[in-house]
Amino acid sequence: xxxxxxxxxxxxxxxxxxxxxxxxxxxxxxxxxxxxxxxxxxxxxxxxxxxxxxxxxxxxxxxxxxxxxxxxxxxxxxxxxxxxxxxxxxxxxxxxxxxxxxxxxxxxxxxxxxxxxxxxxxxxxxxxxxxxxxxxxxxxxxxxxxxxxxxxxxxxxxxxxxxxxxxxxxxxxxxxxxxxxxxxxxxxxxxxxxxx
Numbered sequence: 001x002x003x004x005x006x007x008x009x010x011x012x013x014x015x016x017x018x019x020x021x022x023x024x025x026x027x028x029x030x031x032x033x034x035x036x037x038x039x040x041x042x043x044x045x046x047x048x049x050x051x052x053x054x055x056x057x058x059x060x061x062x063x064x065x066x067x068x069x070x071x072x073x074x075x076x077x078x079x080x081x082x083x084x085x086x087x088x089x090x091x092x093x094x095x096x097x098x099x100x101x102x103x104x105x106x107x108x109x110x111x112x113x114x115x116x117x118x119x120x121x122x123x124x125x126x127x128x129x130x131x132x133x134x135x136x137x138x139x140x141x142x143x144x145x146x147x148x149x150x151x152x153x154x155x156x157x158x159x160x161x162x163x164x165x166x167x168x169x170x171x172x173x174x175x176x177x178x179x180x181x182x183x184x185x186x187x188x189x190x191x192x193x194x195x196x
Contacts, residue, residue, distance in 0.1 A: 030112030
C-alpha cells in the first residue's frame with residue numbers, strides 16, 4: 001500500500017477520548033517492548049511517528065494514527081511490564097478494555113509476539129481475551145530477523161501451539177529492522193480495509 005500521509009491524531013487514556021468517526025481501524029497489541037512502535041513506524045515508512053523507547057511501558061493509552069486520511073492505526077498499551085505499579089497496570093488494562101469494548105469486533109487486531117521469546121502465558125491470555133470479542137486477529141512474530149531459518153520455523157510452530165491457533169489464523173514473521181514480512185502484513189491489513 002502506498003502511504004501518502006500518516007499523522008498522530010490523539011492519545012486516548014479512557015473511553016471518553018476514543019475516536020468514533022466511522023473510519024476502519026487496525027489495532028496493535030502485545031507485551032511491553034515487543035516492538036509495536038517500531039513495527040508501526042516501519043509499516044508507515046515514518047521514523048519517529050510512533051515514539052520508540054528502550055524503557056518498557058511507555059505507551060499508556062490508545063494512540064491513534066490517521067493513515068491516508070482513510071483509516072487508523074491504533075497503538076495500544078503493552079501488557080506484562082512487571083516493574084509498573086499496580087495502579088499503572090490497572091490503568092493500562094482499563095484503556096485496552098475500553099478500546100476493545102468500543103471497537104471490536106470491527107477492528108483488525110495485530111497481536112505482536114516476540115519470536116525470540118515465544119508466546120507467553122500473557123500472550124495466550126491476550127489471544128483469548130481478544131477472541132472473546134470476535135476480533136479478526138493476525139499474529140505478527142516480531143524480531144524474526146534475529147533467528148536462523150530453522151529457528152524461525154520452530155519459533156512460529158511454537159507460537160501456533162502455545163496460542164492454540166487454528167489453520168485459519170495467519171502467523172507472519174516480521175522485522176521492523178530488516179523489513180521482513182512487512183508486505184505480507186500489509187496484504188492482511190489491505191484485505192481488512194477492503195472488507196470495511
